[in-house]
Amino acid sequence: MTRFAILAFAAAIASVSAQAGEFASRKDAETIVVKAIKHIKATGKDVAYADFTGKKAGWVEKDLYVVVYDLSGKVLAHGQNEKQVGKELIGFKDADGKEFVKERVELAKSKGKFWQDYKFTDPVTKKILPKSMYCEKLEETAVCAGIYKR
Secondary structure (H helix, E strand, C coil), X not given: CCHHHHHHHHHHHHHHHHHHHHCCCHHHHHHHXXXXXXXXXHHCHHHHHHHHHCCCCCCEECCEEEEEEECCCEXXXXXXXXXXXXXXXXXXXXXXXXXXXXXXXXXXXHCCXXXXXXXXXXXXXCCEEEEEEEEEEEXXXXXXXXXXXX
16 A cells, blocks of 8 residues: 555544534433433423523534423423424424424323434534434423434
């Protein structure tokens, strides 16, 4: 291998490593959901939901943010789009026509903790990408955070 090829290969590896650090992992999503649930329990729903929606420090990391739904599909907090708060999204569909909010609510009721796949607009690239959302049921809500599959 020539010296140039070795340098090019090293640069490519460094680029991939840097890019991987820019985006949230499955572990990051699970961690922020557990942290969000602790925050809700410690501060109460009103304060916590305002913190998540207000993008306070620690609630939006990389491309990761917290979303909370009640079990009818109403958005209670949204870390990327405050205009969604208060909206009933039970019939909302992804790019493939999947009613992902309805499915999410049903999974929360039946499983409690789960991962769910669908497609959604990435806040970093503004492109529709496959996404996996991790959720945990807390009382009559689903507390969620998701990662984009790149």
